[in-house]
Amino acid sequence: MARTTGSHSDITGPRVRAAALRLFARGGYAAVSMRAIAAEVGVQAGALYNYTPDKQSLLFDLMQAHMTDLLAETPQDPSRSALQQLQDFVAFHIRFHADRPDEVFIAYMELRNLTEENFAVIERLRRDYEDRLETILRAGVASGDFSVADTKIVTLAIIAMLTGVNTWYRPGGRLSLDEVVAQYWDMVRKAVTA
Amino acid sequence: MARTTGSHSDITGPRVRAAALRLFARGGYAAVSMRAIAAEVGVQAGALYNYTPDKQSLLFDLMQAHMTDLLAETPQDPSRSALQQLQDFVAFHIRFHADRPDEVFIAYMELRNLTEENFAVIERLRRDYEDRLETILRAGVASGDFSVADTKIVTLAIIAMLTGVNTWYRPGGRLSLDEVVAQYWDMVRKAVTA
DNA sequence: GTCTATACACGGATAGAC
DNA sequence: GTCTATCCGTGTATAGAC
Secondary structure, rough: OOOOOOOOHHHHHHHHHHHHHHHEEEHOHHHHHHHHHHHHHHOOHHHHHHHHOOOOHHHHHHHHHHHHHHHHOOOOOOOOHHHHHHHHHHHHHHHHHOHHHHHHHHHHOHHHHOOOHHHHHHHEEEHHHHHHHHHHHHHHHOOOOOOOOOOOHHHHHHHHHHHHHHHHHOOOOOOOHHHHHHHHHHHHEEEEEO | OOOOOOOHHHHHHHHHHHHHHHHHHHHHHHHHHHHHHHHOOOOOOOOHHHOOOOOHHHHHHHHHHHHHHHHOOOOOOOOHHHHHHHHHHHHHHHHHHHHHHHHHHHHHHHHHOOOOOHHHHHHHHHHHHHHHHHHHHHHHHHOOOHHOOOOOOHHHHHHHHHHHHHHHHOOOHHHHHHHHHHHHHHHHHHOOOO
């Protein structure tokens, strides 16, 4: 009501980020120009700088938001058995990533295009996520449910395997997400139990 | 002897490719300029065009050579049991990829920077490699050695898991390559057997 | 085969009008 | 808040001298 005519910051801002997300995922950060992002939004290039100080911040904000969401939604319930927690983690990881293919693609492919400081922030969040899984594996080893020689390696192996789903899974494809989750859980369960 | 003075095509050519490999892996294809490649080699930018028609061919040649080597060296011995063949594949994949971190990084990260035609060639080679593994899994299922619901999914899961080694393995690190191979083989074996 | 010089397009970012 | 116009650096690729 008190809004100035022509003020669209609350609409245009999210649209800028959505356009950057789409284009970065499709063409890569370095290959996408600010002019291309502006065109996708339907404004001129100069207008973008009302919403981001520079192109780098656009990339960093997308990646940071993605990692923060990931950590916020990761299931954590120490009252459940290690096996149940691991199953929860596998199902969550696959579903969360399948829902956000663009964010996931950027989070893995554009790390090297972050400045040193921004990279350190994202890397820390990534390690925090890995630690969630390793904590589960350690609990399972302690309880005797899991037979795992090196929890760090198994952590990285499981995450790599699960994230790989994003390279081929498409909604409406041969397998439903439920079937995908079931098959990966079968592999993970067999790999970590005695 | 009959060589013209100043002719270094047999020396400079490989050096151009080596420089491109290094720089593409470090900074990304789109972010690396022909001037930067020339500087790494120690020539001027224009001289590069004696060795490659354009930047795109430089990328494509690197990726195609990598995939061709991969397929040429993949162990194939149908006389061995499915379990033995799978073990051979796991050990080969880890060692081959650990030896060529730059090539592997480019092969995975720069697919989208290939032209449509070049992408199709590389993609075909990648599928040929996947088929090698799936053939082993199918043989194991047929012989009753493996318990696998969907050989295609397991193929992709195993390759993703094994290739993930390259994101953290460094020579001289906490684990030797022998130990890495042993641990991954343990996981793969358990995941595919009953 | 390599050099210098250059054509020509496009990049990120900013200034100032509206 | 958005626009037009622009600064200035850098990009790929080529031309022609040596």
